[in-house]
Amino acid sequence: MGNRARRSPTVNASRVGGSDHGIGLALKIGFLAAVLGLQVSSGRAEHFQCLAEGLVYSPTLTPFIDALPILSTIEIMNGSQLVLGAYKITQVLHSNLSATTLYAYGTSEDTATYPGPTLEALRNTTSYVRFDNHITDNETFLTTDRSLAWANPPSGGVPIVTHLHGGQFQSDSDGHPNGWYTAAGDHGSTFTTMNHTYPNTQPASLLFYHDHTVGLTRITVLSGLTGLYIIRSPTEEPSNLPTENNEISLVIQDKTFWENGSIAFPDTGVSPENHPNWCPGYFGDTILVNGIVWPYLEVYPEKYRFRILNGANARFFTLTLSNETLQFIQIGTDGGFLPDPLYLTEITLAPAYRVDVIIDFGNMTTGTSVYMNNSAPAPFPDSISVLNPATVNSVMEFRIIARASRRSRSRNNYTIPSKMTAAPSITYNLTTDVYRNMTFEEKLDADGNRIHVLMNNARWTDPVTETPTLGTVEIWDLINFLPDAHPIHIHLINFLVVYKQSFNATAYTANECSILVEYPYSGSCFTEAPQEPNSTLVGWKDTVIAYPSMVTRLWIRWTNREGGPFPFNATEGPGYLWHCHLLDHEDNDMMRPLVVRE
Incomplete structure (x- = not known):
């Protein structure tokens, strides 16, 4: 793939997502409103008015003139160690945009790309990956807020520690946030090794790797340190799924750019007297797929399999297709x-x-x-107009092209499976199961701006309170008192969503009603009976949307997926964690340690 975007014929600059949008005008209106403090649709807008001085909007970019890059792949199935480095590179993200400075993973500086190479593993075959740090900058090229709990390497530099999201392995390979290290040799308090061992004993699935350094994750991920990881298992694959060139991975993110192509990132915080640079959510005005702004993909009139990751810092995506006869046929989840x-x-x-x-x-x-196209509001599921310019409504274009004469029509005989795996079962044991109430709160300054977003009213550096026992079942009730949804990620395990249930958060906060979140549920604050999981919550998950004013109940078994022991000692090492995957929240204390006990 290299560091260049392949050009394609120019299309109508105003045509986005199949309808006409004034891109430049929308950006100017939306971001001028943010800078000038114009009236917006929500009283919570002040939480997000922390744009860098002079940041108004990205330069106007014509959509759908660059081809979607097909991500490079490295197989890690032969038992030898792969060495991936983190490098500082430049890469063209749109034909009409100057090259962008990024941090990126690769086997060398010349091969490093954003996103990084896709690593392909085989189930039950151990993979070995070493992550080296070759970034010699004295500090990140995006503004670091030093008032947060962050790595703060004594010799300076850009620390990294790589987490394989969704993987099941011993915690010294988990990318613990305090296990960071720099090119100069400094390292954090829980550093053990740069060599990660991945047993790959879990079912076939799409994972992803990214930097997880304490206090810097929002910056390093936005800067490019992310890539996909696929566990394959031929015995699990339904027969005749689209494969080879008809299986394509998509990493979707959002960014805002300066005129010179560099990433625009706030340098003034929403509550500067508390956090000079921290903002509660980074929402870009430009959508990228596989590192290209609004790309196009040529497809034959055939079935295609897409493995899709939302790799954004804070933006949700609700994807739709402009042709009403087409559907997303979802066959897999986390x-x-x-x-x-x-x-x-x-x-x-x-x-x-x-x-x-x-x-x-x-x-x-x-x-x-x-x-x-994309219709998800930001922040989700509410909407603040300045965070939703017309440009974020479009994601990419599919161009239907004729089959080459040598291409057999039989290639479209890929099938859609009617059944893929056994349905998981959930059982309760009232005498042995552990019930945990997990609440989400915010701390505000005198002007009503967010200072912290917390879980169980505790910070990252507070003593560990989640200490599950190997082999047991726990029921976690995620109780969201905040006005926005939070994607909650739990390391080490997969879990199932039992139900979600709305409650009156305003009345509860005013002590006008109660919630007794135990089995069976009760409490006068609930406004509905428990609801079965919708399509965003079904299947085995490692990240779940905790909707506002809802209790989201999780069933967690501290074993491998089949209920047996892990093939490693999950009680050793620095331990695991659970956190919000809105990266700006994660970096400001919406992250808690988790230690597994015998």
Whole structure:
């Protein structure tokens, strides 16, 4: 793939997502409103008015003139160690945008790309990956807020520690936030090794790796330190799924750019007297897929399998297709294949969500286009107008092209499975199961601006309170008192969502009603009976959307997926963690340690 975007013929600059949008005008209106403090749709807008001085909008960029890059792949199935480094590079993200400075993973500086190479592993075959740090900058090129709990290397530099999101392995390979290290040799308090061992004993699934340094994750991920990781298992794969060139991975993110192509990032915080530079959510005005702004992909009138990651810092995506005859046929989620396919007209992805979908272009006419669009508001599920310019409504274009004469029509005989795996079961044991109430709160300054977003009213550096025992079942009730949704990620295990249930958060906060969140549920604050998981919550998950004013109940078994022991000692090492995957929140204390006990 290299560091260049392949050019394609110019298209109408105002055509985005199949409808006309004034891109430059929308950006100017939206971001001028933010800078000038114009009236917006929500009273919470002040939480997000912390744009860098002079930051108004990205330069106007013509959509759909650059081809979607197909991510490079490295197989890690032969037992030898792969060495990946983190490097500082420049890469062209749009043909009309100057090269952007990034941090990126690669086997060398010349091969490093954003996103990083996709690593392909085989189930039950151990993989070994070493992550070296070759970034010699004295500090990150985006503004670091030193008032947060952060790595603060004594010799300076850009610390990294890589986490394989969704993986199950011993905690010294988990990328503990305090296990960071720099190119100069400084390291954090829980550093053990740069050599990570991944047993790959979990079911076939799409994972991803990214930097996880304490207090810097929002910066390093936005700067480019992320990549995909696929565990394959031939015995689990339904027969005749789209494969080879008909299986394509998509990493979706958002950014805002300066005129010179560099990433625009706030340098003035929402509450400067408390946090000079921290903002509660980074929302870009430009959508990238596989490191290209609004790309296009040429497809034959056939079935395609797309493995999709929402790699954004804070933005949710609700994806739709502009042709109403097409659907997303979802066959997998975070933890692998679903029991049955879901036929969806839209699909919502929180940050860190992965989905495995089939789109059947078989009835599409050659020469036509289908647009993948986005309708998710920001912050989700509320909406603040300045965070939702028209440009974020578009994601990418699919161009239907004729099959080459040598391409057999039989290539479209890929099938959509009717059944993929056994449905998981959930059982309660009232005498042995542990029930945990997990609350989400915010701390505000005198002007009502966020200072911290917390879980169980505790900070990252407070003593550990979650100490599950190997082999046991726990029921976690995520109780969200905040006005926005939070994607909650738990390291080490997969879990199932039992239900979600709305409650009156205002009345509860005013002590006008109660919540007794135990089994069975009770309490006068609830406004509905428990609701079964919707399409955003089904299947085995490692990240879940905790919706506002809702209790989201999780069933967690501290074992491998089949209920047996882990093939490693989960009680050793620095331990694991659970946190919000809105990276700006994670970096400001919405992250807690988790230690597994015998």
